[in-house]
Amino acid sequence: MxxxxxxxxxxxxxxxxxxxxxxxxxxxxxxxxxxxxxxxxxxxxxxxxxxxxxxxxxxxxxxxxxxxxxxxxxxxxxxxxxxxDRYTRGHSQRVTLYSMAIATHLDLPPEHLEDLRYAAVLHDLGKIGVRETILNKPGSLTSEEFLEVVRHPEVATRILSPIPLFRDILPAILHHHERFDGKGYPGRIAGKEIPLHSRIMAIADTYDAMTSTRAYRPALSEEEASAEILRCAGTQFDPEVVSVFLSVKDKLDGNGDLLPLEWRGEEESPDGDGLSVP
Ligand SMILES: [Fe+2]
Missing domain, CATH: 1.20.5 (Single alpha-helices involved in coiled-coils or other helix-helix interfaces)
Known part of the structure; x- marks a missing residue:
């Protein structure tokens, strides 16, 4: 007024x-x-x-x-x-633990660690599309069976792609069987083109596969598996991630514990498969 x-x-x-x-x-x-x-x-x-x-x-x-x-x-x-596939559960958990250990030593930020944890838990989900007789086959696979197995990263990506929560982890899952020299699948991409999370999981995945008894062969010793990982640094695996893995693995093997508690997921689902509701 x-x-x-x-x-x-x-x-x-x-x-x-x-x-x-x-x-x-x-x-x-x-x-x-x-x-x-x-x-x-x-x-x-x-x-x-x-x-x-x-x-x-x-x-x-x-x-x-x-x-x-x-x-x-x-x-x-x-x-x-x-x-x-009775082998899957323990395998996914161990791949998750090894991957988290590597990522922690690489000082990845917390949000990347969380993405990696989901990706590692779910990396082989696409095997749901592979016939049981093939997953548990004691002998070597025919080329047709092999083609069915190598589709599993793409199948997992298709299953998870409608879920917004998992959108950021799809590349890591899709490329977890790529090789550093470009001779992997499905994209045949090489070197740093391969997402870092996939390069980490590839080592964790292969090491655990080698040290586990499978339907078609007995387990290798930890020393033999580590030597094989080192031999494949620069061809199958990212050499920088290999050296981190080998240093982490030596610490883990010290007193028989797989991993320190702080590297494990804090909000595990009641089923203990590493998934949690955010
Ligand atoms: Fe796989």
């Missing part, structure tokens, strides 16, 4: 946040109307702010719900795969 009637004064007042501009002498009716309108406007602004805040909470809740539904479906697929 002012006795100044100039237009510039009115504009300046409104710019400074005034709701309206009443000149003296004023009528009580106009003053009452102006105050009522201002209060209504204020109330609507508060309602809008509350609505936006609630909307964000609701969207977060719904996203959490959708993610947990997806994770439950993936749990079921993991269970189905474990039923088909």
């Amino acid at each position: 002012t006795a100044h009637a100039e237009l510039e004064t009115a504009v300046a007042a409104l710019k400074n946040g005034a709701y309206d501009y009443i000149r003296k002498p004023f009528s009580f009716d106009i003053l009452f109307l102006t105050i009522r309108n201002a209060l209504e406007k204020r109330s609507m602004e508060c309602q809008l702010r509350n609505y936006q805040a609630n909307l964000e909470t609701k969207v977060k809740e719904q996203t959490g719900l959708i993610n947990s539904m997806y994770l439950r479906s993936i749990h079921s697929l993991i269970k189905a795969l474990e039923a088909k």
Whole structure:
């Protein structure tokens, strides 16, 4: 309310946040109307702010719900795969632990560690699409059977691609069988073109496969497996990651413990498969 009637004064007042501009002498009716309108406007602004805040909470809740539904479906697929291939469960867990140990020594940021953990847990999920007789076959595979097995990174990627939560880990899973010299699959990409998480998992995966008894051969000793990993540095594996792995592995083997507790996932699912609802 002012006795100044100039237009510039009115504009300046409104710019400074005034709701309206009443000149003296004023009528009580106009003053009452102006105050009522201002209060209504204020109330609507508060309602809008509350609505936006609630909307964000609701969207977060719904996203959490959708993610947990997806994770439950993936749990079921993991269970189905474990039923088909008894070797998978322990293998995925050990690949996760070895991969996390390497990544920790590479000083990867926490969000990368979390992505790597999911990728390692799920890296072989695509084997759900491989026949059980092939997964557990004692002898060597025919070329047709081999082609079925090598599809598993792409199958896993197709299964996981609709899930927003896993979008960032798809390249790591897709390329976990690439070789540093470009002779792997499915992309035949080489060197640093291969995602770092895939280069880490490739070593963890191969080391664990070699030190485990499989349907078609007995386990190698840890020394033999380490020597093989070292022999393949620069051809099959990233030599820098190999040297980190070998230094980590020596520490792990010290007193028979696989890994220190802090390298394990903190929010494991009740099933212990390494998946957790964020
Ligand atoms: Fe694999």
